[in-house]
Amino acid sequence: xxxxxxxxxxEVTEMGQEVTLRCKPISGHDYLxxxxxxMMRGLELLIYFNNNVPIDDSGMPEDRFSAKMPxxxxxxxxxxxxxxxxxxxxxxxxGSGTVFYNSPLHFGNGTRxxxx
Amino acid sequence: xxxxxxxxxxxxNEEEPVHxxxxxxxxxxxxYIHWYRQLPSQGPEYVIHGLTSNVNxxxxxxxxxxxxxxxxxxLHRATLRDAAVYYCILRDFEETSGSRLTFGEGTQLTVxx
Numbered sequence: 108x109x110x111x112x113x114x115x116x117x118e119v120t121e122m123g124q125e126v127t128l129r130c131k132p133i134s135g136h137d138y139l140x141x142x143x144x145x146m147m148r149g150l151e152l153l154i155y156f157n158n159n160v161p162i163d164d165s166g167m168p169e170d171r172f173s174a175k176m177p178x179x180x181x182x183x184x185x186x187x188x189x190x191x192x193x194x195x196x197x198x199x200x201x202g203s204g205t206v207f208y209n210s211p212l213h214f215g216n217g218t219r220x221x222x223x
Numbered sequence: 224x225x226x227x228x229x230x231x232x233x234x235x236n237e238e239e240p241v242h243x244x245x246x247x248x249x250x251x252x253x254x255y256i257h258w259y260r261q262l263p264s265q266g267p268e269y270v271i272h273g274l275t276s277n278v279n280x281x282x283x284x285x286x287x288x289x290x291x292x293x294x295x296x297x298l299h300r301a302t303l304r305d306a307a308v309y310y311c312i313l314r315d316f317e318e319t320s321g322s323r324l325t326f327g328e329g330t331q332l333t334v335x336x
Contacts (some may be wrong), residue, residue, distance in 0.1 A: 142326075149327070150326035152328075198266045208254065208255050208314045208315065214266030216266050217263075
């Protein structure tokens with residue numbers, strides 16, 4: 108099992124550019140989560156999906172952020188246009204919903220985004 | 224959501240046991256107690272979880288107070304690789320809230336050689 112795979116590991120971009128972060132969850136998992144981590148705010152949940160359907164996007168900071176899950180094996184988080192305050196580490200996690208409270212979430216190693 | 228309180232930091236020596244406390248005085252009867260840790264430059268990883276009884280696995284032990292208002296994560300012999308931020312998180316089995324993890328600030332564990 109390769110675990111949750113995120114790409115790229117690092118992204119440096121200029122303010123105003125579009126950024127797309129990618130995530131491949133563990134096969135068979137039906138929950139997918141996007142988190143953001145900064146020194147100031149810690150780990151924050153941005154959005155999560157169940158069976159490819161967005162369930163709660165209340166953590167998405169603003170309309171510049173959007174997330175999609177076109178199929179069970181792929182999700183994207185897009186920022187357009189990017190701003191320096193979006194600089195953070197973005198984590199994707201997946202989990203099984205069968206007995207979700209008894210099941211761990213599996214996190215990827217994150218994408219470190221720097222917006223200059 | 225019920226809250227947890229953890230010390231900001233703790234120190235231990237290598238090969239000694241470590242007891243990481245967590246207070247959750249407002250825990251409800253349907254809340255599971257989960258522990259995750261985050262090693263430097265990595266995503267969080269699952270450590271252990273329990274409901275009422277003490278739990279053991281290959282990574283750690285979880286001791287849960289009889290009234291469930293507190294718990295302790297026990298690392299039996301700390302290694303340098305155990306230096307990480309440890310998060311104590313409550314998860315209930317109501318799907319809307321329990322399916323996600325809400326992270327607090329955690330405890331930064333330093334392991335001295």
